[in-house]
Amino acid sequence: MLRIEVSFMQQNRKTASRFNRSAVVTGFVGGVLWSALAWVAYFFHFTDLSVADFVLRSWVWMPWAQTWVAELISIFLVGILSILIAYLYFLFLKKQQGMLPSLIFGAVLWVLVQLVLAPVIHGVDSAFQADRNANITTMCLYLLYAVFIGYSINFEYQQSEAYQDN
Template sequence: METQQLEQNKTEKPMSALSKAIVTGFVGGVLWSFIGTVTYYFSFSTVSAASFVIRSWIQTEWASSWLGELLGILCVGVLSIVVAVLYFFLFRKMVGMMPAMIFGVALWFVFFYFMNPVFEAVPSFSELDSNTIVTTICIYLLYGTFIGYSISYEYQQYEAENAK
């Protein structure tokens, strides 16, 4: 009976701010790439997660199917961990949504303008239609806000708890 009480009285050690940033990165990558895939299927955009991480290197039938999209979403989730850790180390002390929103739009420019030659399945910037540009900028803006604001908020909470 006494050991049960001791086990019940133990409290779990809270996750560090970096651990929460890693989880936020994965969840944000999966969530927003899924939404990007939905916009692709409804023809709001001509690119999806699989366009970047699957179809640019693998030209098979399954890469254009639901399996390719699912693997693309999961790959973006994993790659998003890197983006979240980068945000954590560079911008975690910034307060508010505006730095996170700017980060999201900057990511869009990096992937669609500067790194476009790496992704063969993604049309060049001049070949993108206006629907794709607007839709993907909005998704990257929301992704940046989700990642950045969540990480900054968690960091501020972590610092406030440790200051006590």
């Protein structure tokens, strides 16, 4: 009996470890991928603010912060920050299936960043001050990012549940 409980606890520990790695990888890849696409949207003038405007240029006023290196560093930093966001999704929404929970999560993220954080960050306009194209572009990027995170984490959770049932 004790051996079965120890085996079950080890299995749960392995599953939790796999989820932790999955959330880290999903968060980092999602952050890098979608912030790189946000930079592409900035490059093609779909939005007025680049990734570095949010992440670096608000508090670093050195000349290198105006270069493409600052964009790459910012994309990497968004990937790191995105790990935390993926963990939040994992903790609260991993069992939710479908696209709607992810879309709501993305909309909440957009509101937090564009309406709450943006006015506090030096040199960054809030959604109220940005033009319609910038708001639509950023909203779509946040929604796609959240769907990527949501589907990836939910898929991993469903696979783990199916594996444990066997």
